Amino acid sequence: MPPDDAPPTASGADVAPIQAALLDDPLAFLSAEHARQTALLGHLERVAREPQARAARGIAVVLLRWLTRELPLHVADEERSLYPRLAAFDEAGVLDELREEHRRDRRLIADIASGLRRIARGGVPEPGFAEAAREFVAGHRKHLAHEETVLTPLARRWLGPEAMAALAAEMVARRQQQP
Numbered sequence: 470m471p472p473d474d475a476p477p478t479a480s481g482a483d484v485a486p487i488q489a490a491l492l493d494d495p496l497a498f499l500s501a502e503h504a505r506q507t508a509l510l511g512h513l514e515r516v517a518r519e520p521q522a523r524a525a526r527g528i529a530v531v532l533l534r535w536l537t538r539e540l541p542l543h544v545a546d547e548e549r550s551l552y553p554r555l556a557a558f559d560e561a562g563v564l565d566e567l568r569e570e571h572r573r574d575r576r577l578i579a580d581i582a583s584g585l586r587r588i589a590r591g592g593v594p595e596p597g598f599a600e601a602a603r604e605f606v607a608g609h610r611k612h613l614a615h616e617e618t619v620l621t622p623l624a625r626r627w628l629g630p631e632a633m634a635a636l637a638a639e640m641v642a643r644r645q646q647q648p
């Protein structure tokens with residue numbers, strides 16, 4: 470196990486880049502991203518607790534990339550490609566709950582990103598940073614559990630090979646459009 474303040478570099482298997490091959494099974498790809506997000510939440514928790522720690526600057530850079538570039542892509546995969554394909558089977562209204570959780574995340578990320586930019590430059594985050602980060606960590610952990618326990622089984626049950634292939638194609642196209 471790396472020490473608590475070790476930066477989440479490519480050397481850590483928990484945050485290694487996710488391979489495009491996983492798009493062969495888009496639901497497994499999204500679940501692998503959830504596992505990586507769980508590791509990144511742990512890093513965010515530590516940065517919120519000790520923004521002046523030696524490794525905090527490097528971790529802040531990784532967290533910024535996740536929150537401002539990678540997570541929006543993941544949310545687009547879900548809101549634009551996955552949720553619409555499950556709408557007809559969502560009797561419990563879970564998709565609306567998940568969209569609301571995404572909206573709450575977006576509001577908190579705006580505050581957190583500002584603090585992370587300051588930390589990445591070697592500065593001190595705003596006074597509300599730690600609280601916003603803790604709220605995001607707690608809320609996003611619940612969101613991940615919500616998706617893994619309700620959304621993924623729903624998708625496994627209802628999406629056939631054609632829907633899975635179309636989902637994967639859209640996710641690949643979304644990544645190819647990235648600058």
Ligand SMILES: [Fe+2]
Nearest residue numbers: 503543547616
């Ligand atoms: Fe997700």
Ligand SMILES: [Fe+2]
Nearest residue numbers: 544547612616
């Ligand atoms: Fe989500």
